[in-house]
Amino acid sequence: MNLKYFKTALFMCMLYSIVAGQYNALDRSGFPGMANSSSSKYYPEVITGDTVRYTYLYEDHGNVSSFLTEYMRNNVWEFYSGSYYMYTNDGDPLIARNSLYINGAWKDLDQIHYYYDQNNRLEYSFYETWSDSLNTWESVSKTTYYYDESGNQNISITQRWDNGSLINSAMTTSTFDGMHRLTSYLTQFWNNGWTNGIIRNYSYFSTTDKLASYEYANWLNNEWRYLSRNTWEYDPQGILLNNTSYSWTSNTWKPSYKSTLNYNSQGAVVSVLTQKMVSDQWVDYSKVEYQHDLYGNSALGRYFLWSNGSWNSTSGKFSMFYNKSENSHSISGTVATATYQYITGINEYEGSGPNSFSLSQNYPNPFNPATNIPYSIKSAGNVKLTVFDALGKQIAVLLNEEKLPGSYTVNFNAAGIPSGIYFYTLECNGTILTRKMILLK
Secondary structure, three states: OHHHHHHHHHHHHHHHHHHHHHOOOOHHOOOOOOOOOOOOOEEEEEEEEEOOOEEEEEEOOOOEEEEEEEEEOEEOOOOOOOEEEEOOOOOEEEEEEEEEEOEEEEEEEEEEEEEEOOOOOOOEEEEEEOOOOOOOOEEEEEEEEEEEOOOEEEEHHHHHEEEEEEEEEEEEEEEOOOOOOOOEEEEEEEEEEEEEEEEEEEEOOOOOOOEEEEEEEEEEEEEEEEEEEEEEEOOOOOOOOEEEEEEEEOOEEEEEEEEEEEEEEOEEEEEEEEEEEEOOOOEEHHHHHHEEEOOOEEEEEEEEEOOOEEEEEEEEEEEEEOOOOOEEEEEEOOOEEEEEEEEOOOOOOOOOOOOOOEOOOOOOOOOOOOEEEEEEEOOEEEEEEEEEOOOEEEEEEEEEEEEOOEEEEEEEOOOOOEEEEEEEEEEEEEEEEEEEEEOOO
C-alpha cells in the first residue's frame, strides 16, 4: 500500500467528514457510541459479517474507548484498522486516533485533538497525520467552532496549514429549530471566497429527535442540484415503521426504494422487507430475517435477494438493530451476528475514590507494548490482578499482595506477547471484576 497516497486520500475523507458533520460539535465531534448519561442502553460489542468483524470496547462511563476492524482472509481474521478515543475528566472527547495494520505492524495514521473554552464548549480542533520521516505528528488543519446566542454550534471554519500559515479550506453553517434540532447544514469551500458546495436539510417526527426527512444537494452551475432524499415513518409510540429513499427526476422526487420493518410482540425486529419502484409499482427486492437476544436486540441476520421468483441467500449490506430499533449498525454479508454490552447511564463523572471497589479501563487502549490499569479498593485485603488470553489461558499475574484502601495503577508491559484481545481480572475480598483490552503490534 502506498502510505503517502493513503494519507492524502485520508485527509480528503477527514475533511469531508468534518464539513459533512461527522465531527460536528453537535454530537461532540462524531465520537462513536457516546453514552447518554440520562439512560441505560445496549451498545455493540462485536458485530461479525462473512468477511468483516467490528469490535468495540468502552470506558467507565459508556463511551467508546477503542474500535477494531478485521477482515477474513484465508479463513483467518486479520487486523485492518484500529481507532481509539480519549476523553476529558468531564467526559468530553479529547483525542480520536486512527491506525492501519500494514505489513504485519500497526502504523499511526491520523488524529484529531479537541479543545474547549471556559464554558466547556468545543472551541477548536486540530487534525494531524503521522510523519514517519520526522517521527512525529504533523498539523494538517485547524477547525474553529462558533455558537449562536442559544448555544447552538452554528458555524465551523476549517483552515489547512500551508508553509506555516493557515489558509481557509471549508466552512459549515447550521440552522436549528426552537428545540435545538439541526434543520440545515450548509458546506462551503474556499476559492478566493466562500462558494457553495453541499447542503443538507432535516425535519423531525413530532417533538422527538427522530428524523422524518433528509435531503441532500450539491451546488452545480450556480444552482442546487438535488441528489437524494429519505423519509421515515413511525407509529404513535415513535417505533420506526418504514424508510423510503427518493431520487430527483424531471424536477421532482421519485420514490426508489422502501424498507418496511416488522416486529414481534416484544418489539424486536424480526424482518425487513425492501422493495423497489418499477413502473410505478412496488416490487420485492431484498429482505433480512432476524433472530434476537433476550432483550430484543438483533443477534443474527440473514440477507436474501428476490430473483427468478424466489428468495435467494446472497451477500448484501443490512442493519443490525438494538434498543428496540432506536439504534442500528450496518454490516455486509450473507449472515451477520452481534453481541451487545449493557451500559448504565452515569450522570456525573466521578473519580473512583478509596470508598469504592472498581476496575477501570486500561489506557491507552489499544496499546503497544505497555498500558496502565487503574483500580480502587474500599477495604484492606489481598489484591490479585491477572491477565488472560481470549481462550482463558493465564498470561501474567501483575499483582498478588496485601493492599490498603485506596486507588492504584499497575503498568502492564506486553512485550513478547502476540497481538490480540486479552482480559484482566481484579480479585479482592471475594469480589471479582473483569475487563477487556486490545494489544495491537
